[in-house]
Amino acid sequence: MAKQKRDAAATRSKIIQNAMELFAKKGFDGVSVDEVAAASQINKAMIFYYFKNKAGLYEAVMQGVLDAIYEEIVEADKCCDNTLGELKAFIATYASFAKRYPYFPALLLRELSDSGAHLPELMFESMKKLFVLLSGILEKGEREGVFKEVIPMIVHFMIIGTLNLYVTTQSLRKRVYEEDGLDTCCGCEIEEIAEYIYKKILLMLEVDNEKNICCS
Amino acid sequence: MAKQKRDAAATRSKIIQNAMELFAKKGFDGVSVDEVAAASQINKAMIFYYFKNKAGLYEAVMQGVLDAIYEEIVEADKCCDNTLGELKAFIATYASFAKRYPYFPALLLRELSDSGAHLPELMFESMKKLFVLLSGILEKGEREGVFKEVIPMIVHFMIIGTLNLYVTTQSLRKRVYEEDGLDTCCGCEIEEIAEYIYKKILLMLEVDNEKNICCS
DNA sequence: GATATAATCAACCAGTTAGTTAAATTTATG
DNA sequence: CATAAATTTAACTAACTGGTTGATTATATC
16 A cells, blocks of 8 residues: 555644644744644645634644543543542543643643633633543542542642643753752653652642552 | 823833733734734834833843742741741742732743743743742751652642642633532632642641741 | 933834635546 | 546735834933
């Protein structure tokens, strides 16, 4: 099967991939359609052909990545039937996703910075879905007496805020480490950070011991 | 004293104020110089007269706000000579600043999203200074045996990540609350959030009791 | 009140932007 | 092979971009 000269699906996903990288690095307004076309080695008109306009391209990028992370977290949470395992899976999966899609945190932080001005409905639904998921875990834990004094919204921000900042500040942290020798966690893998956050959240929510076992 | 027809300082700060608001809402590339001029009711050329170019205006906005928050936190930390008080002052002052300068969190998150691409040196120095400050408090606490298992960088991100997200998501949270009745902390003042974060961080760092007294 | 200087403005410029169009080329299908 | 549909292209446009210029106006100082 020789490489086809035309492959709509491949062209489409190539555009999305390049657009994702560029939007993450420079934001919606910082990227021109010409730029995306050049990076994808296609004619600019293709972008309008596939995505109608620049906003449509942006929405396709965000929709894809937001749906993907939600699905992954839902899937990961299934594997556990105890509250602590679900919380751990939530944090670990978010971290794992951010590692595989390093552009995601920047895209998200940018979008939150303007309260989802570019994508009001999409951001609204996505933020809500993720929050409802974590919130469910935390409230279940509180009912079970596992967690104490939970404010789900703030715990949610603690988790995703920390992980997002950790990923987006990578180059800044590296520079601070190299020039000033400060410990900015440059040697850490994000999995270790996720583990640390999980442990600290347990302490924070006053989980009293290790009688609760959670999956791997 | 009749209102002067010309007042350089007032014009300058009027431009900065409007630019700060616009940059926070739409990002560097999302705002045009014409837009800032129109919002400030001045001629566009004035912006180039005072700030040389668009980047100069942006830098003036960020420099002002970053210097201001650093100064405030340094000042607040002086009033306490015990470690817990300093930590509390750090969190409370950051929150108080974010309340008075509601555009600051969005500006910061945007700048971090592109690793300070617009302002490499300024972001580098500012991020470093704030981190060194908190890091000093946390490491002192660890030496004193007050804090346990501290990773300063992550604790730093937990504090500023949470507070920044709380402020920037205000309108999204409000909508989620109104349409779905979920508790998104819309009734909370940021001071309460800061207090909650402080308490949770104490638990997290395994501060064992309240023998340590901190200032108001 | 003359004058130098600081502050302000309207009009302009060249380059870039998102988006369009109509034609060309490839591919599937009968 | 013919025809239609899907895909790709180059060339184009109208609006907007950051930035400049040279003239104009207000203010302080002598």
